[in-house]
Amino acid sequence: MIVTRRLMLGLVASTLMLTACATRPSLDETPPIVFVHGNGDTAALWQTTVWRFESNGWPRGRLHTIELPYPLSRDDDTKEQAGRTSAAEHMAYLKGEVDKVLKATGASRVVLFGNSRGGNAIRNYIQNGGGATTVSHAILGGTPNHGIWNIKGFRDGSEFAGNGAFLTALNAPKNANGDEVTGPVKWLTIRSDGNDKYAQPDGVWIGAKGTATNVTAAGPELKGATNVVLPQADHRETAYSPAAFDAAYRFIAGKAPKTLAIEAESTIVLNGNITGKGVKSDDPKSGDGANNLPIPGATLEIFATDATTGSRQGNAVHTKAVGSDGQWGPFTAQGSVQYEFVVTAPGYATTHIYRSPFPRSSAIVHLRPERMSDADQAAQSVVTFFRPRGYFDAQRDKMSFDGQSTLPGVPPVGAGMASSKMVITQPGIRPISAEFNGERLTGRTWKASERRVVLLELTQ
Numbered sequence: 001m002i003v004t005r006r007l008m009l010g011l012v013a014s015t016l017m018l019t020a021c022a023t024r025p026s027l028d029e030t031p032p033i034v035f036v037h038g039n040g041d042t043a044a045l046w047q048t049t050v051w052r053f054e055s056n057g058w059p060r061g062r063l064h065t066i067e068l069p070y071p072l073s074r075d076d077d078t079k080e081q082a083g084r085t086s087a088a089e090h091m092a093y094l095k096g097e098v099d100k101v102l103k104a105t106g107a108s109r110v111v112l113f114g115n116s117r118g119g120n121a122i123r124n125y126i127q128n129g130g131g132a133t134t135v136s137h138a139i140l141g142g143t144p145n146h147g148i149w150n151i152k153g154f155r156d157g158s159e160f161a162g163n164g165a166f167l168t169a170l171n172a173p174k175n176a177n178g179d180e181v182t183g184p185v186k187w188l189t190i191r192s193d194g195n196d197k198y199a200q201p202d203g204v205w206i207g208a209k210g211t212a213t214n215v216t217a218a219g220p221e222l223k224g225a226t227n228v229v230l231p232q233a234d235h236r237e238t239a240y241s242p243a244a245f246d247a248a249y250r251f252i253a254g255k256a257p258k259t260l261a262i263e264a265e266s267t268i269v270l271n272g273n274i275t276g277k278g279v280k281s282d283d284p285k286s287g288d289g290a291n292n293l294p295i296p297g298a299t300l301e302i303f304a305t306d307a308t309t310g311s312r313q314g315n316a317v318h319t320k321a322v323g324s325d326g327q328w329g330p331f332t333a334q335g336s337v338q339y340e341f342v343v344t345a346p347g348y349a350t351t352h353i354y355r356s357p358f359p360r361s362s363a364i365v366h367l368r369p370e371r372m373s374d375a376d377q378a379a380q381s382v383v384t385f386f387r388p389r390g391y392f393d394a395q396r397d398k399m400s401f402d403g404q405s406t407l408p409g410v411p412p413v414g415a416g417m418a419s420s421k422m423v424i425t426q427p428g429i430r431p432i433s434a435e436f437n438g439e440r441l442t443g444r445t446w447k448a449s450e451r452r453v454v455l456l457e458l459t460q
Contacts, residue, residue, distance in 0.1 A: 029253055031136060032062045032105045034098055038116030038142075038236070040290045043067040044272065044366040045115070045240055045389055048262065048459065051360045052245045055263040062105060065364055066097045067273075067292045073117060076157030077166055083291060087159045087166050090117070091124040098125070098134055109136040111252055115239035116198070119143025120159055123170050127182045138181075139248050141190045141239025145180070145222050146171065148198045149206055150214040160198075162215060171222075179224030187225035188251045190244050192233040193217060195393070197416040199235075205416050226251065232396055234415035240389035264335055264359045271329030272365035274298040274322050274343055290368075294326025298345035300367070302331060307338045310354065310431045310444040328367065333358050340443065343369040353455045354443035370453045381424040381445035383454040385434040390460075391415040392436075399436045436460065 033053065035046040043065035050063050074084040085093075094112075101110055112135055114122045119140035125131040126138060147162020149155070159166045171180045181187040191199065194217040203211040220238070221227040228247045230238060238244055242260040249257040276295045302318040305311060317339075318331040333339065334357075341353040348369035358365075376382045385401045392399060392407055393415035401407045407420035424432075424445060433442040434456045446452035 030058050030062055031109060031111050031252070032064060032101050032107050033058070033111040033113055033252075034094075034101055035063070035065045036094060036112060036114035036118030036121055037066070037068070037071065038114075038118050038239075040072045041115070042071070042275070042292055042366050042368075043364045045236070047362050047364055048389060049113075049240055049245050049248075050362070050364075051262040052242070052257070052260065053249070054360065055259055055261065056249065056257045060361075062107075064097070064101050066094065068093055069292050071117075071292060072290060073159050075155070077159045077164075078157055087120060087124055090121040091129050094121045094125050095129045095131070098131070102134060109134055111135070111137040111139070113139040113141070113239070113248055114143060115141045115236065116143055117159075119145070120166075120170075123182075124166075126185055127170060132182055132185060135185050137186045137188070137252055139188045139190070139251060140220065140222075140225075141244050141248075142192070142196055142198070142235045143189065143220055144198050144215075145189065146219040147215055148213070148219075149203060149208075151203075151208075151211065154208070154211075162219075174224070177224065180222045181224040186251070187222060188247065189220050189222050189225050189227045190233075190238045190247055191217065191220040191227070191229055192235070192238055193229050193231050195232050195396075195415050196220070196235045196238065197391070197414065204414075232393075234391040234393060236388075236418070237390045262359050265361060266335075267361070268333045268335050268358055269329070269361045270331045270333050270358060270365050271327060271363045272367060273326035274300065274328050274345065274367045274369070275326060276345065276348065276368060292366075294322065294324060295345045295348075295369070296324070298322040298326075298328075298343060298369070300328045300344075301342040303340045303342070304334070304337045305340045305354065305443075307357075308431075308442060310340075310433075310442045312340065329363075329365075335359060338441075341367055343367050345369045347371070349451045349453045350446075351453055351455060352443065352446055353457055354441055355457055356439060356441060356459045370455065372448070372451055372453055376423060376453075377448055377451065379423045379425060379448045380427050381429075381432075381452075381454065382448050383422045383424065383432055383443070383445060383456065385420045385422070385456045385458075387418050387436060387458045387460075389458075391418050392420065397437055399434075401434045402432050432456070 046065045070085045072084045074081040112122045148160040150162030197205040199219045230243050275292045299321050301316040303312040343351045349372040351369040392410045394412050410417045441456045
């Protein structure tokens, strides 16, 4: 009897161990991953990608999202510009973050996963900053490796000019085969088949409609890399979509992920930064573009809301005056509850941000208050429907905004707008809903005359 019981216990233990091995890769299979956001963006865009890696057993401590303080590129990479970074500054910041991750984890190499401009920094770091010895895999989603345009005399100094000095140097052949990638790093590019706004033959998305860009949908590909094409993907979806995660996971792990879904956690702790744009400071780089700097004096209130009406369910469940670090949490959330985040900051409109329930913890729930134009103050309410991890495509997506299937400002063809603003002229406070491919958000209108704006922010 004792022998039988021990045998059964041993079998149970073995089964548990096998199950654990099947669901959680070993540390050797889970190298640290550093995620690099795109031009003008924030680390928050990687939220769902990080959740998917976690749901497939990647340790949270091996998933690092960087936040470039000044994420916008210069118009001319060779000229100082307030609130902007050069390609060299971007690369130096990435190098510093990689060094921190290597020291914290004890790993000898990292994986770099970048979207758009983030891929420029990755390529520059590996080719010119010593990254060839510290990076095992490089994944570039939607990076304009051969430029967003290649037009002589048109913004030649930009790091996005295919004929400019920056990309010409990166794309120079590295060997007799003419490979454009630096070894021994393994390279993956992920691109769209024609729906990426920054890989278009016509200059419509760069303010030059009717002008040939001399760039094709294949522009993000690199000779010598593994090149993957995602049908109908837009520019951001080449990095932040489930399909992009699937391609990246297979490339790193050498096998398919067990799930593309985001698995729920029992305890959910949220945190992030409150950042803005055009924050005045003594820093000569501080301009009027988007930045990832904390807003001094910002405050936050969080309310649980009814998912059907957007109405608040009682008093604030979390309040905080943000300090110099910009952190607004931590806050323990309920996984089934929709929340309203109310951000108040000097120089900004009071911004009411409605979010779907959070399935997992995250430290990159970043909040950015909005400014209000004088013209909008004459409206009854101003509401923006925002999709940070992709664009709205009227031909591809099922969506609605306040009952309208046509979203204001979203063109009938092409995926190039991530937000839609509705200016409401009818008086009264009421629910307002938006839906995108099955994700539905309902908030409340607020009076524009009180300098309040509403943001319905999608998770997907």
